[in-house]
Amino acid sequence: MTESSHVAYDTLIPNNVGLSSDRKVLKALEKWRPEFLNWWNEMGPEGFQEVPVYLRTAISVEREGWAQFGYVKMPDYRWGILLAPSVENRVIGFGEYKGQPVWQEVPGEYRSLLRRLIVIQGDTEPASVEQQRFLGNTAPSLYDMRNVFQVNVEEARHLWAMVYLLQKYFGRDGREEAQELLRRRSGNADAPRLLGAFNEQTPDWLSFFMFTFFTDRDGKMQLESLAQSGFDPLSRTTRFMLTEEAHHMFVGQSGIARILQRTCEVMKQNQIEDPSEIERIRQYDVIDLPLVQRKVNFHFSVSLDLFGSEISTNAANFFDAGLKGRYKESDIDDDHRLVDSLYPVLKIVQGQIETVDAPALPALNMRLRDDYVRECARGVERWNLIMAKAGIDFRIKLPHVAFNRAIGEFSGVEVTPDGHLLDDLAWQQQQDHFLPTEEDRIFLKNLMQPIRQAGEYASWIAPPARTIDSQSDDFEYVRIPS
Ligand SMILES: [Fe+2]
Ligand SMILES: [Fe+2]
Numbered sequence: 001m002t003e004s005s006h007v008a009y010d011t012l013i014p015n016n017v018g019l020s021s022d023r024k025v026l027k028a029l030e031k032w033r034p035e036f037l038n039w040w041n042e043m044g045p046e047g048f049q050e051v052p053v054y055l056r057t058a059i060s061v062e063r064e065g066w067a068q069f070g071y072v073k074m075p076d077y078r079w080g081i082l083l084a085p086s087v088e089n090r091v092i093g094f095g096e097y098k099g100q101p102v103w104q105e106v107p108g109e110y111r112s113l114l115r116r117l118i119v120i121q122g123d124t125e126p127a128s129v130e131q132q133r134f135l136g137n138t139a140p141s142l143y144d145m146r147n148v149f150q151v152n153v154e155e156a157r158h159l160w161a162m163v164y165l166l167q168k169y170f171g172r173d174g175r176e177e178a179q180e181l182l183r184r185r186s187g188n189a190d191a192p193r194l195l196g197a198f199n200e201q202t203p204d205w206l207s208f209f210m211f212t213f214f215t216d217r218d219g220k221m222q223l224e225s226l227a228q229s230g231f232d233p234l235s236r237t238t239r240f241m242l243t244e245e246a247h248h249m250f251v252g253q254s255g256i257a258r259i260l261q262r263t264c265e266v267m268k269q270n271q272i273e274d275p276s277e278i279e280r281i282r283q284y285d286v287i288d289l290p291l292v293q294r295k296v297n298f299h300f301s302v303s304l305d306l307f308g309s310e311i312s313t314n315a316a317n318f319f320d321a322g323l324k325g326r327y328k329e330s331d332i333d334d335d336h337r338l339v340d341s342l343y344p345v346l347k348i349v350q351g352q353i354e355t356v357d358a359p360a361l362p363a364l365n366m367r368l369r370d371d372y373v374r375e376c377a378r379g380v381e382r383w384n385l386i387m388a389k390a391g392i393d394f395r396i397k398l399p400h401v402a403f404n405r406a407i408g409e410f411s412g413v414e415v416t417p418d419g420h421l422l423d424d425l426a427w428q429q430q431q432d433h434f435l436p437t438e439e440d441r442i443f444l445k446n447l448m449q450p451i452r453q454a455g456e457y458a459s460w461i462a463p464p465a466r467t468i469d470s471q472s473d474d475f476e477y478v479r480i481p482s
Helices: 023-043 108-131 142-169 171-183 205-227 232-269 278-282 289-305 313-320 364-390 424-434 438-447
Strands: 052-058 067-073 342-349 352-359
Touching: 023 108, 023 142, 023 171, 052 142, 052 232, 108 142, 108 171, 108 205, 108 232, 108 313, 142 171, 142 205, 142 232, 205 232, 205 289, 205 364, 232 278, 232 289, 232 364, 289 364, 289 424, 289 438, 313 364, 342 364
Parallel strands: none
Antiparallel strands: 052 067, 342 352
């Protein structure tokens, strides 16, 4: 068997990187493991550490049959280190070193750039576990509870993936960074997570589904760009992470779809035609469509900030050095160097939002963000089919990219979801129409009553179209002792 298809499960840390013959890294990881478990027990899903959960575990990196399903207590989950199979004779696909063989070791001059990239990606993984740690308590069904736990254990595995790279390739610095990844905490004033969206709360399930749709999708775009990396171990690691990531976005896409479907059903059953009859709609314990829109406005805009400034020298350096490519780099038909290329960028020019051509290299964040926006828009279109089919006159819209931004070109201005610039006073007066309010938060908080009966669902969400692993509709995804 080749190195990459064989996964060793007899070691403490399942892996396909030959850990048992890599004493130094094995020792570093074995030392890190109890610290990780302390972190998991302290910051992982609250209240459900001892119950069996029907989870999938990655057992292979082959396309078919990579996961195995079974009941596991979360602290016993087999967090492993799995790299996608290596591609023979792979060459760097872009930047200054285009056409040269990929690196199996860290190129000395890019050591700190590369470490920075890995640390930033690594930091988001435990952050989302921390953000979601109370959600089990209010799960709308055992199916949904299982899904959040699945997402959590996999994000934790992604942390392992990044920590492996740090410990294997970055020596003492890497080991220190691995500890810092467990020390920072989402929302903590003294040691916050590195990126803004990962310090926000995920207090309710509407937020959770929005997070997995919008924020995990940012993660996907970042992983796709890193999968192009000329540093081959990073490419192989992120390629396998993407396999798991697909489920996280499915949770978001289908979660919101089920909420919309349920609201539409209840509106029709009770002959409510106008989606803005909020009080009547909320009376049936379902989520009104304008509130879903306000949540979209919030989560989309916060996730856009994750792409960084539209114009960024870092982004240019990452690309030029062959460390981080573009989304689907190998499918793009150009010179993959971009030294003389231009890219259209949005800018504020004399009080107007305009498109201006900028040098393509420093505009790479903007380009990745555009790819992201297109993908989000496709998901939203699928949601809108639900309202169209129900004959309800309401469509979800992505807000303008300038709306509610804290980073980049639009951080200093107030813009409506339609893209109109507002002065401060007008913004103050209108922002309650655009973003979730305190009243919304309280409504959602009261709505989130846990459902623990197998096969039953909360009033505000439709059952899923399909079960997990072809189980029966009343399958007990989480075995909670009564
Ligand atoms: Fe992840
Ligand atoms: Fe994820």
